[in-house]
Amino acid sequence: MSTDGKTIPAGPALTSDHPHARSLAALKEEASGCERCELYRSATRLVFGEGPRDARVVLVGEQPGDREDIAGRPFVGPAGRVLDECLAEAGIDRNICYVTNAVKHFKFSQRRKRRLHSRPNAGEVRACAWWLGAELAVLRPQLVVALGATAVYALLGNGIKVTAARGQVIAPPSGPPVLVTIHPSYLLRVRGHADVAAARRSFVDDLRHIGEHAGNP
Numbered sequence: 001m002s003t004d005g006k007t008i009p010a011g012p013a014l015t016s017d018h019p020h021a022r023s024l025a026a027l028k029e030e031a032s033g034c035e036r037c038e039l040y041r042s043a044t045r046l047v048f049g050e051g052p053r054d055a056r057v058v059l060v061g062e063q064p065g066d067r068e069d070i071a072g073r074p075f076v077g078p079a080g081r082v083l084d085e086c087l088a089e090a091g092i093d094r095n096i097c098y099v100t101n102a103v104k105h106f107k108f109s110q111r112r113k114r115r116l117h118s119r120p121n122a123g124e125v126r127a128c129a130w131w132l133g134a135e136l137a138v139l140r141p142q143l144v145v146a147l148g149a150t151a152v153y154a155l156l157g158n159g160i161k162v163t164a165a166r167g168q169v170i171a172p173p174s175g176p177p178v179l180v181t182i183h184p185s186y187l188l189r190v191r192g193h194a195d196v197a198a199a200r201r202s203f204v205d206d207l208r209h210i211g212e213h214a215g216n217p
Helices: 024-031 068-070 080-087 124-137 149-156 187-188 191-213
Strands: 057-061 097-101 108-111 114-117 143-147 178-181
Touching: 057 149, 068 114, 080 097, 080 114, 080 187, 080 191, 097 124, 114 178, 124 149, 143 149, 143 191, 149 178, 178 191, 187 191
Parallel strands: 057 097, 057 143, 143 178
Antiparallel strands: 108 114
């Protein structure tokens, strides 16, 4: 597909080699010992995706956070709660969604007793595209939602920016169509009641596009 006359390439998750697993359980077991980049050395564990095998929609975030790293499950912290609330407000049944991240290990910097989020670099995203691509190959969803810039890069490459493409559904030459939007953690950083409310409404409006492409049971 093209937009504004430009060809849309696929990102590393849709163009790189990946394992060919028969099930998500087998893929998760294979991924558990991943050492494809250096992030495994500091993280507690690899946090794999979670959701139904017949999920119509895959929601892709950036990476697990501190709480996800401890729990071993994606989107169980504050951003995950915001995501669940906004999906409900958008009328999207959470049960049709599989949630995962572009990078499966928590990258952080240590500040005394706190572990502060650090953004994964392009090399780390490319290394972990091995697993994201495999998840998508097993699931074969009707739609993928890219939550934030790291997910957009993993799925669509460098040519698509969140601010310009937000709310658009883009079809790469390979793989399922991709809805571009912000990461829900952005809503936790907005200051001012009016600004928070407006940002949340915009995010919910983006998520409503899921129903147009994947529907609900």
